[in-house]
Amino acid sequence: MLFLDRRDVAALLPMDACIEAVAQAFASHARRELPAAPGVLGTLGRAGGFHVKAAAIGGVPGYYAAKVNANFPGNPEQHGLPAIQGLIALFSLDDGRPLALLDSIEITILRTAAASAIAARHLARADARTLFVCGCGTQGRAHLVALSLVRPVSRVLAYDRDAAVARRFASEMRTACGVQIDAVADVAGGLPQCDMAVTCTPAREALVAAEGVRPGQFIAAVGAERYPWLPLSLMINGRYDAAVMAPKIKIPALFVLAENDDVTPAENGAALARAWGGPQRTVTLAGARHYGIERRPEFWSRC
Numbered sequence: 001m002l003f004l005d006r007r008d009v010a011a012l013l014p015m016d017a018c019i020e021a022v023a024q025a026f027a028s029h030a031r032r033e034l035p036a037a038p039g040v041l042g043t044l045g046r047a048g049g050f051h052v053k054a055a056a057i058g059g060v061p062g063y064y065a066a067k068v069n070a071n072f073p074g075n076p077e078q079h080g081l082p083a084i085q086g087l088i089a090l091f092s093l094d095d096g097r098p099l100a101l102l103d104s105i106e107i108t109i110l111r112t113a114a115a116s117a118i119a120a121r122h123l124a125r126a127d128a129r130t131l132f133v134c135g136c137g138t139q140g141r142a143h144l145v146a147l148s149l150v151r152p153v154s155r156v157l158a159y160d161r162d163a164a165v166a167r168r169f170a171s172e173m174r175t176a177c178g179v180q181i182d183a184v185a186d187v188a189g190g191l192p193q194c195d196m197a198v199t200c201t202p203a204r205e206a207l208v209a210a211e212g213v214r215p216g217q218f219i220a221a222v223g224a225e226r227y228p229w230l231p232l233s234l235m236i237n238g239r240y241d242a243a244v245m246a247p248k249i250k251i252p253a254l255f256v257l258a259e260n261d262d263v264t265p266a267e268n269g270a271a272l273a274r275a276w277g278g279p280q281r282t283v284t285l286a287g288a289r290h291y292g293i294e295r296r297p298e299f300w301s302r303c
Contacts, residue, residue, distance in 0.1 A: 002100040009106040015114065015145050022114040023121075025057060032300060035062055035093060040295070048072030062093030067104050084108060113142035116198060116220035121150040124218035128195035129154045134187060135200035136160040136169035139222060143198045144173055147220075156181040157190035161201075191217075198222060243275055250278040256303055258288035 004012070028034055038055040054066040069086035076083055086104035091097065120128075128151045133140045136158050147153060156179055160166040166183035174181040184190040191197055191213070198220040213219070255273040257266040266284060273282045283302050285293065293299055 001098050004100060004102045006103040006106045009102060013107070013110060015110060015142070016149050018110040019114040019117050019146060019149060022111055023118050025055075026115075026118065028057065035059075036064070037295065037297075037300075040292075047074060056093050058093065060094060063099070064091040064093045065089065066091075067108075069104055069108060109138055109142045112139060112222065113146035116143055116222060117146035117150045119220060120147055120196060120218055124151055124196050125216060126151075128218060130194040130196070131156045132187075132190040132194035132197040133158045133169070133200070134160075134191075134197065135222075136166050137200060139200035140169060140198070141173060143200060143220065143222070144177060147196060147198070148177060148179070151196065153177075153196075154179055155194075157184050157194060158182070159184050159187055159190050196220075242272055246272055246275040247277040249276065252279045253281075254303065255280060255282040256293070256299070257282065257284045258290055258293050259284055259286050260288060261290045263290040 029038070034055065034057060036056040038053070040054075041052040043050045049071050051069045051071065052066060053069075054064070056062060056064045065088055067086060067088045069084055071084050072081075073083050075081040075085075082105060084105060086108070088100075088102040088104045088107060089098065090100040090102065092099055131144065131147055131151075131153050133144060133156060137160075140158070140160075144153070144156060156170075156173070156177075158166045158169050158173075158181060160169065160183075163183065163185070170181040170183045194217070196218040200222045253273075253276055255269050255276075257269040259266055261269075270282065270284075273280050285296060285298055285302070288296055288299075
C-alpha cells in the first residue's frame with residue numbers, strides 16, 4: 001500500500017491538474033456516471049468536529065475514496081496545530097484492496113480552491129482581472145493561485161482582520177505569483193474595486209453591505225455552506241424579478257422543490273412553475289431541506 005504525506009501530495013498534484021480533475025468529477029456526477037452516490041457523515045465533539053466524505057469514480061479500474069477530516073478551529077492558537085487535519089483512504093472499486101493512505105490537508109486545500117476556480121471559469125466575466133481576497137490564510141493563498149489559472153488576474157487587494165497577516169500575504173504572494181498585491185484596511189476598501197472576490201473566512205457577522213457589491217461581480221463565498229447563517233441577502237444588490245420574466249421563457253423546465261426548504265420556500269418555486277411560459281414538470285421531494293437534496297435517492301429516481 002502506498003503512503004503519501006502532505007509534501008508528497010503537493011509535489012504530485014499541481015493546482016492546474018487538480019482543477020481539471022475536480023471539473024471532470026463534477027461533470028461525471030452531473031451526468032450520473034458515478035458508480036456510487038457520494039456520502040457524508042458529520043460528528044461533533046467538544047472542541048471540534050469530524051467529517052467523513054466518501055465517493056467512488058471510474059469504470060474499470062474504479063476507485064473508492066473516504067476522507068476523514070477533523071476540524072478544530074481553536075487548534076492554531078491553542079495547540080499550534082492546523083485547524084483541519086485528516087487522512088484519505090483509497091481503495092480499488094473492483095476488489096476492495098486498500099491502495100493508498102494519504103494526508104488530507106493538501107488535497108482539502110487544493111480541492112476547495114479548485115471548486116471556486118471552476119465556478120469562476122463558468123460564471124466570472126471573461127475580462128475579470130482584479131481579485132479581492134478576504135481572509136489571507138491558507139485558503140486565501142490557494143484561491144489566488146487557482147483563480148489566476150482561469151482568469152488573467154493582474155491586481156489583487158487583500159484584507160484580513162489581522163492587518164499584519166494581510167501585509168505578509170501581499171508581500172509573499174506578490175513574489176510567488178508575480179502580480180500586484182496590496183493590503184487594504186477593510187472590506188470596503190477592496191471589494192468595490194474588484195471584478196472577483198473570495199471570502200475565505202468563517203465570519204459570524206456580515207462583512208459586506210449591499211452597496212458594496214457591483215453588478216456582475218463574481219463572489220466565491222467559501223464557508224457559506226458550513227456557516228449557513230451568513231446573511232447573503234446583504235451581499236446582493238442586483239434584483240431580478242423571476243415572476244415577471246418566467247412567462248416570457250418558452251423552453252422546457254424541470255422544477256425540483258424541497259418540501260421543507262428553509263432557504264428558498266417550496267411555495268416560491270411552485271409559483272414560478274405555474275408562471276412558466278413553456279412546458280414544465282414539477283417534482284416535490286417530501287421531507288427534503290435545501291442542502292443535500294442531491295444526495296437523496298428520490299432526487300435521481302424521480303428527476
